Amino acid sequence: MAYVRSIEHADIVHRCFRCGYCKFPSDYVDFNCPSHKAFGWDTFSSGGRMWLIRAWLSGEIETSPRFAQILFSCVACGNCEAQCVYPRFKDFLLNIFEETKSELVDEGKIPPTVRDYFKAITVNGNPYKLPQDKRGEWSEGMGIEEFSGQEYLFYVGCVGSYDEVGREMARSVGKLLKDLGVSFGILGAEETCDGNEVKVLGEKGLFTALAEENIIKFKAKGVKKIVTLDPHALNVFRREYPKLGGAFQVRHYTEVVADAIGGGRTSFGPLKTRVTYHDPCYLGRRNLIFEPPREVLRAVPGLDLVEMRRWAVDSFCCGGGGGNFFTDVIGTGEQSPARVRVREALETGAEVLAVACPQCAKMLVDGVKAEGIEDRLEVMDIAQLLSRAGLA
Amino acid sequence: MKDILRSLVDILGERGVSNAAEELWFYARDPGVLEAHFPDYVVAPETTEQVRQVVRLANEEKIPIVPMGNGMALTGLVIPLKGGIVMDMKRMNRILEVNEKARYAVVEGGTSQGALKAYLQDHHPQLRHSLPDAPPTTTIAANVSLHGQGRLTQQYGFNSDMVTGLEVVLPTGEVCKIGSPSLGPYWFSKGPTLPDLSGLFLGWLGTTGIFTKVGLKLYPNKKIRDVEIFVTDRVDLVPDIIYKLTHLEMLEDINAWFQPRPLMFKDNYHITMYFTGDTEEEVEFKRKMIWDSLEEFIVAKDGGFMGVGYMKPMLLEMPQRGIAAFADVPRGGGFEYSGPITLIEHYPDYALKVMELAEKYEVIYSSAARVVSGGHSMMFSISFAFNRADAAMMERVKKALDEATEFALEKGGIPWKPNYKEQRMTLEKLDPNTLKLLQMVKRNLDPNGIMNPGNWEVS
Numbered sequence: 001m002a003y004v005r006s007i008e009h010a011d012i013v014h015r016c017f018r019c020g021y022c023k024f025p026s027d028y029v030d031f032n033c034p035s036h037k038a039f040g041w042d043t044f045s046s047g048g049r050m051w052l053i054r055a056w057l058s059g060e061i062e063t064s065p066r067f068a069q070i071l072f073s074c075v076a077c078g079n080c081e082a083q084c085v086y087p088r089f090k091d092f093l094l095n096i097f098e099e100t101k102s103e104l105v106d107e108g109k110i111p112p113t114v115r116d117y118f119k120a121i122t123v124n125g126n127p128y129k130l131p132q133d134k135r136g137e138w139s140e141g142m143g144i145e146e147f148s149g150q151e152y153l154f155y156v157g158c159v160g161s162y163d164e165v166g167r168e169m170a171r172s173v174g175k176l177l178k179d180l181g182v183s184f185g186i187l188g189a190e191e192t193c194d195g196n197e198v199k200v201l202g203e204k205g206l207f208t209a210l211a212e213e214n215i216i217k218f219k220a221k222g223v224k225k226i227v228t229l230d231p232h233a234l235n236v237f238r239r240e241y242p243k244l245g246g247a248f249q250v251r252h253y254t255e256v257v258a259d260a261i262g263g264g265r266t267s268f269g270p271l272k273t274r275v276t277y278h279d280p281c282y283l284g285r286r287n288l289i290f291e292p293p294r295e296v297l298r299a300v301p302g303l304d305l306v307e308m309r310r311w312a313v314d315s316f317c318c319g320g321g322g323g324n325f326f327t328d329v330i331g332t333g334e335q336s337p338a339r340v341r342v343r344e345a346l347e348t349g350a351e352v353l354a355v356a357c358p359q360c361a362k363m364l365v366d367g368v369k370a371e372g373i374e375d376r377l378e379v380m381d382i383a384q385l386l387s388r389a390g391l392a
Numbered sequence: 393m394k395d396i397l398r399s400l401v402d403i404l405g406e407r408g409v410s411n412a413a414e415e416l417w418f419y420a421r422d423p424g425v426l427e428a429h430f431p432d433y434v435v436a437p438e439t440t441e442q443v444r445q446v447v448r449l450a451n452e453e454k455i456p457i458v459p460m461g462n463g464m465a466l467t468g469l470v471i472p473l474k475g476g477i478v479m480d481m482k483r484m485n486r487i488l489e490v491n492e493k494a495r496y497a498v499v500e501g502g503t504s505q506g507a508l509k510a511y512l513q514d515h516h517p518q519l520r521h522s523l524p525d526a527p528p529t530t531t532i533a534a535n536v537s538l539h540g541q542g543r544l545t546q547q548y549g550f551n552s553d554m555v556t557g558l559e560v561v562l563p564t565g566e567v568c569k570i571g572s573p574s575l576g577p578y579w580f581s582k583g584p585t586l587p588d589l590s591g592l593f594l595g596w597l598g599t600t601g602i603f604t605k606v607g608l609k610l611y612p613n614k615k616i617r618d619v620e621i622f623v624t625d626r627v628d629l630v631p632d633i634i635y636k637l638t639h640l641e642m643l644e645d646i647n648a649w650f651q652p653r654p655l656m657f658k659d660n661y662h663i664t665m666y667f668t669g670d671t672e673e674e675v676e677f678k679r680k681m682i683w684d685s686l687e688e689f690i691v692a693k694d695g696g697f698m699g700v701g702y703m704k705p706m707l708l709e710m711p712q713r714g715i716a717a718f719a720d721v722p723r724g725g726g727f728e729y730s731g732p733i734t735l736i737e738h739y740p741d742y743a744l745k746v747m748e749l750a751e752k753y754e755v756i757y758s759s760a761a762r763v764v765s766g767g768h769s770m771m772f773s774i775s776f777a778f779n780r781a782d783a784a785m786m787e788r789v790k791k792a793l794d795e796a797t798e799f800a801l802e803k804g805g806i807p808w809k810p811n812y813k814e815q816r817m818t819l820e821k822l823d824p825n826t827l828k829l830l831q832m833v834k835r836n837l838d839p840n841g842i843m844n845p846g847n848w849e850v851s
Contacts, residue, residue, distance in 0.1 A: 014725050014781040015723060017423055017719040017720070017725045018423050019464065019527040020464070020527050020529030020530075021527055021713065021716065023529055027506075027510050027513070029506075029510035029511075039407075040407065040436050040482075041434070041436065042418060042419070042463075042480065042482075043418045052414055062413070064414070066413070067414055070414060085713045085717050086720045086725075
């Protein structure tokens with residue numbers, strides 16, 4: 001018996017005209033759809049996906065490894081949603097892609113790296129297959145307290161807990177929050193995956209289980225406010241957890257830092273360097289937090305903040321979104337988003353590429369290495385930059 | 393027999409070739425109403441040399457080859473009617489040169505309109521090109537190959553008139569430069585004072601060669617751009633109004649449009665006028681001239697200027713996103729239009745025909761005519777939106793468009809970017825000796841008939 005395919009928004013998929021506005025930023029300077037840029041085929045753009053999904057729903061094309069690659073290489077950066085010219089349709093583009101991935105998950109026809117990712121989360125609770133008790137290791141020796149009713153729960157996430165670049169960033173942010181006198185605690189070994197990538201990759205069941213576990217845990221501990229290291233966590237806490245009964249006040253660390261230093265309450269030492277800032281998709285385009293990170297950077301005397309050609313709502317994704325940080329369906333190569341992005345950063349004349357997301361940090365560090373420009377461009381988290389400047 | 397896939401991979405690398413079901417399905421169609429035809433391969437070259445080698449292979453093996461930009465002509469011109477290879481040109485998207493003083497740009501054959509616009513804004517803000525209102529993903533090469541129009545067509549003619557040189561890969565695999573670049577490094581003239589060979593390629597819809605480089609005229613980008621709209625309920629007056637306006641020789645662009653939705657626009661004819669200046673004084677002087685030129689219609693109570701107010705940002709946007717949005721009027725993701733080039737004095741007849749067809753076929757219409765070259769002609773668009781999930785509606789749109797083309801030909805008009813059926817209708821009506829000349833050109837340039845076969849098929 002043929003597999004019956006259906007997605008929630010199947011009745012509007014045909015409304016895509018494939019006009020291509022979704023491929024571009026608002027001023028059309030270059031293709032801004034990372035998977036289209038990486039693969040170079042229209043099928044890997046939002047319009048291409050939408051048309052293929054329609055063909056797939058109607059049985060004109062079958063589920064195949066290529067179809068799965070086309071779906072799972074989407075980085076869910078939201079550029080298409082921002083640029084699509086069709087109101088009342090554009091809001092559902094990402095839902096349609098996610099729903100289709102979910103169908104592929106149900107069919108069991110997903111790329112091996114996606115399968116491995118789900119398996120690692122299910123078995124180990126993290127994609128790194130590392131023990132749960134190592135989750136809080138990043139904070140050792142820092143004097144950071146376990147959460148016990150402080151103002152904020154500092155949620156670090158899988159990348160901040162296990163990845164080398166992420167851990168360094170978690171330590172910098174943790175130290176900065178402490179130095180600024182922010183009241184916060186962490187869950188340490190009790191922290192579990194937030195599930196953002198699990199959801200985007202279409203594993204609804206696993207996501208619900210993770211989210212419900214977190215919500216129960218947060219509530220039991222009396223968490224009211226969360227500050228996240230990772231914009232991906234911020235996204236899922238803000239946009240998805242409330243649907244499951246988990247309504248918390250969720251902020252990104254750059255917002256908390258911007259508030260803490262606002263009005264000249266805190267000043268930093270001078271740092272004479274030219275910096276360009278990369279907007280993480282889940283912070284910027286997806287949650288419209290553009291200004292706080294810039295406000296923090298501008299607070300450093302001597303720091304020359306310059307923008308890349310594509311920034312804010314037009315920013316170009318590092319390629320790590322949509323789970324690609326872990327699954328790498330989008331692949332490597334000269335046109336891989338991280339390499340494109342660091343070349344763009346270099347064009348500004350900046351010495352430092354500032355980031356506010358551990359996934360972006362890792363992707364762009366790798367991009368810098370792949371381009372062989374380590375001596376010309378340094379990728380640094382905003383907290384690391386502030387640490388270099390030092391509190392005055 | 394040669395392994396074509398292997399040969400293509402040898403030329404383009406793995407990343408440049410696909411025969412996966414997904415690419416074949418997608419590149420078999422465009423967003424219009426015509427039926428799909430599957431290619432056997434899709435390729436995406438990055439260099440002229442790769443294009444040359446693919447074309448040479450296709451010619452040796454007698455495989456059809458269809459060049460494609462973004463596929464937004466909507467009339468099926470990139471549908472591989474006889475299978476073969478679809479060549480997606482969009483990876484050849486470099487802007488190679490801008491000659492500021494001579495006001496021209498040289499771009500690769502897959503460069504998008506949007507990318508050139510952004511590049512000029514960044515690096516040559518005093519220059520602009522004639523940007524069409526098609527989505528910005530459409531390519532410059534495709535636009536000139538089908539005699540496209542743009543924002544400066546009223547002043548300077550079809551965008552193909554603005555070509556200053558071409559690099560073309562001929563169907564037999566030679567790379568040929570057309571115009572001044574055939575003699576030296578400069579791209580300032582596509583023909584004069586040489587015999588103008590660009591006519592062997594412009595308007596041929598990719599049936600005589602593949603454009604790998606295009607030289608394009610650029611124009612002054614004035615500091616201020618403004619817009620006025622004149623409205624009349626008398627369609628018979630539209631040609632006279634346009635005549636008065638074109639006499640001014642001051643307007644960048646003139647569009648005459650009518651549409652039934654929203655209701656505020658129903659039963660009226662709107663003439664949108666764009667004008668520019670480097671100072672407020674210049675703009676205000678032009679505005680006064682425009683108003684004065686149409687005063688007689690106002691005095692006779694036959695029309696008046698409408699406040700553009702909230703519409704201004706949308707009207708001044710380039711390209712206008714609202715045009716693509718017409719596709720969603722029936723909540724269905726599609727529209728297609730016939731756009732004959734014709735005399736402005738025929739505007740009333742065409743307008744009535746649009747409404748007649750819309751009523752007959754129960755489809756939603758919109759029409760926007762663009763004045764060409766100071767009023768020598770206009771492109772009259774007969775646009776019908778459709779719901780892509782409604783096959784019967786798409787069929788009705790198809791029939792309405794066929795009938796629109798028949799009407800245009802009866803009126804002595806020339807179909808613009810005609811689909812293969814409209815091309816046949818056109819060729820049937822063509823002067824026999826003209827047809828013979830077309831045959832001679834096509835047979836000599838493309839002896840094996842590999843280039844976009846099914847289009848301009850004159851034999």
